[in-house]
Amino acid sequence: MVRKQPWSNRSQKGIVMGKPLNPSTAIEQRYYNALHVLIARMIADTELELKKLFKTEHAEEYFAQDASISSQARILTNALIKKYTDLFASLSRPMAEEFARESNKSSDIAVKSSIRHLSDELTLSTKTITSGPLNDILTATVAENVGLIKSIPAQYLSGVQGAVMRSITTGNGMQDLVPYLQKHKDITLRRARMIAQDQTKKNFSALSKARMEKIGVQEYRWLHTSGSRHPRKLHIQMSGSIFRYDDPPVIDERTGERGIPGQAINCACRMQPILNFSEG
Secondary structure, three states, rough: OOOOOOOOOOEOOOEEOOOOOOOOHHHHHHHHOOOOOOOHHHHHHHHHHHHOOOHHHHHOOEEEEOOHHHHHHHHHHHHHHHHHHHHHHHHHHHHOOOHHHHHHHHHHHHHHHHHHHHOOOOOOOOOOOHHHHHHHHHHHHHHHHHHHHHHHHHHHHHHHHHHHHHHHHHOOHHHHHHHHHHHHHHHHHHHHHHHHHHHHHHHHHHHHHHHHHHHOEEEEEEEEEOOOOOOHHHHHHOOOEEEEOEEEEEEEEOEEEEEEOOHHEEEEEEEEEEEEEEEE
């Protein structure tokens, strides 16, 4: 239950603000590290096997004329695709479930800390804020992240297979593949970083919103966080404005999507819970 007195943190009559809710950078880093280990293993294995296939510069002169090289390359890349598709798939659910558990715990701690900041008179029931919509959010979090993890080897190795076939056709072999592999190694790791960043912020915000609504907090202040290379002008304009959870603002002018801080891709904005007694 929320007690309306005494309010030691009252910023103006009838309005009380909690501490801003900040997602855990430690969870984000652990998620990325787990993805990095798998990706590094896949890339190292792929590069090693391709070097074995293109074992001599002299052989590359005959690639365009030798159908057996193409057959060997297709067998090899298909085997790599199956191996790492299976590996990532087998680990995707436990990784996603661990990420969801950590996100849920982080949200729980952050929300309690924010609300305690409002008043020493406020008490929270853990049972109250870990039921209902939270279960649906956690289920959706696991499903989405399983899909994202499983997409990594499919995207990387399908591209590698195409590059290998093109290098055989041109006869350039590793001369073409080395720069391709380096470029797409960087791209794959950047995508893993983006997944970790985006999912950490998005799921923390969704879980925290559900918790706030459960205990009767209906409003929040939008806080823009600087540091992005391409900050959204709309989000900068909204910084400091107060919104209701049940009437979220437009967060993407192109699509008309409405939502909360952290919901849009790569959005690093924060929300600051507000208890507004001036309305009642």
